[in-house]
Amino acid sequence: MNSRKQQLEALDRLLTIMDELREQCPWDKKQTLESLRHLTIEEVYEVGDAILDNDLEELKKELGDVLLHIAFYAKIGSEKKAFDIADVANAISDKLIDRHPHIYGDVVVENEEEVKQNWEKLKLKEGKKSVLEGVPRSLPALVKANRIQDKVAGVGFDWEEPHQVWEKVQEELTELNEEIKKGNQENIEKEFGDVLFSIINYARFIKVNPENALEKTNKKFINRFQYLEEKARENGKQLSDMSLAEMDVFWEESKKFFK
Known part of the structure; x- marks a missing residue:
């Protein structure tokens, strides 16, 4: 180095x-x-x-x-x-x-969580009116939801146990299903947004970064689908001319290589 x-x-x-x-x-x-x-x-x-x-x-x-x-x-x-x-x-x-008085001052912290809580309190003392002021407006919605939840948790606005968040996910799924049955598209969109928001919140509790997790799944899907396309070409076929059952054979094969 x-x-x-x-x-x-x-x-x-x-x-x-x-x-x-x-x-x-x-x-x-x-x-x-x-x-x-x-x-x-x-x-x-x-x-x-x-x-x-x-x-x-x-x-x-x-x-x-x-x-x-x-x-x-x-x-x-x-x-x-x-x-x-x-x-x-x-x-x-x-x-x-x-922002690090526990290093450059006399503040004592026990763990990472206390560092994050102090961080948000210090930002409010600096003149910010809301802990959410630091969330960029132009962030992609998934990333923004994760940052919003992380920031409000930093000042204690949070669930206590993971099972409570999972119950909230189930509740939101039920409400989405009810709106789908009613057929009101505007309400369906709202409830779908609530489902995504609650899933992202649950990811935080099980220590999964939702953006990274989704992107890894995107890459996996791309690799598997491109394998399917390649196999179709090797067999002189177009995907549009193949049945779903024919495509599924190669799709299942792809899972051996891209997990």
Whole structure:
């Protein structure tokens, strides 16, 4: 591993390159905070993919892309005379020190849960009116639901036992089924949302990250379906011309390879 001196030299090299690109490259010169935003979101998702694939070499590359974006935003911030990379680093350092009084102060905590509870209390003392202010509006709904539940739990608004949450899931499923029988589409959608919200909450109690769990299932389904497509091609067939029973043979085969 690199020494701290080498790490700092590498960051200095990146900042120098960023200065040069911003001054000399036609594409880099044109970029704004707004034009970079969607690209940054894509890069973060690519980091997530590398983590799920446990591909550390790819993760190194994707983290580099994210770091480039941080340097880019800081450069634009300095041009606007609003902030630079030092301000960014100092701001997060100050926040970490303030939010960890059990490390940098005299607060004593017993476990991780107490750390999280203190974190939310400290944020309210900083002037936030709601513990939910820190949940980004543009988060995907599944991730947002998980963050909402995690944050309110941090101030004690939570179920006491996992079985209570599971009972809530069953209750919401019953209500959904009742609305399906009535046929009111608007109410069906509401109750379906309640089912998802309660399932996501239950995932937290059984220590499962719902986003990761669903994405792993997505990848598994994709792999199995692509196996099915490949086998169909090997047999000179189109999926649209095959019966469900024929497709199911290959689908069951795929489970041996993708679990």
